[in-house]
Amino acid sequence: MAAYDRLYVAYLYYFNELRDYFECHEVMEELWLEEGRSPLYQGLLQIAVGLYHHANGNVSGSIKLFSAGLDKLAPYPKDSLGIDLGKLMEESNIYVSKLHRIKEEPFAPYDLTIHLIDPELCDLLDEMKQHPPQHEEEGHD
Numbered sequence: 192m193a194a195y196d197r198l199y200v201a202y203l204y205y206f207n208e209l210r211d212y213f214e215c216h217e218v219m220e221e222l223w224l225e226e227g228r229s230p231l232y233q234g235l236l237q238i239a240v241g242l243y244h245h246a247n248g249n250v251s252g253s254i255k256l257f258s259a260g261l262d263k264l265a266p267y268p269k270d271s272l273g274i275d276l277g278k279l280m281e282e283s284n285i286y287v288s289k290l291h292r293i294k295e296e297p298f299a300p301y302d303l304t305i306h307l308i309d310p311e312l313c314d315l316l317d318e319m320k321q322h323p324p325q326h327e328e329e330g331h332d
Contacts, residue, residue: 195311195312198218198221199272201218202215203305203307204316206305207304208316212246231271231272234263234267241253241283245286245300260283274306275308
């Protein structure tokens with residue numbers, strides 16, 4: 192049985208359910224610092240920040256963060272942390288390609304979804320949907 196940190200589940204909740212990429216950054220940064228600065232967590236954090244930057248009109252910042260995140264995620268198995276990391280990376284690469292052509296082919300920011308592949312993680316996310324985290328209490332279980 193895999194044990195998922197509540198902050199990781201909160202990250203997925205904010206990413207997939209609320210589409211609040213700033214809050215994704217907040218909870219994942221806390222987890223990243225607690226867990227010894229894992230490049231895997233940092234890469235996931237940077238993907239969320241890439242989406243956040245594009246939504247706020249910062250295309251160059253979005254490209255930079257997406258690219259840094261993809262570089263950090265590249266060495267990991269495509270099914271890491273109970274998610275389909277490979278699919279997230281593929282969709283992120285497409286997003287970056289579009290960002291590189293945004294002047295010629297403008298597009299509005301759009302959301303990505305992190306597909307969960309571990310039933311335990313699905314259950315934890317469903318539970319969090321029933322009892323959403325309080326912004327100031329995420330790190331205090």
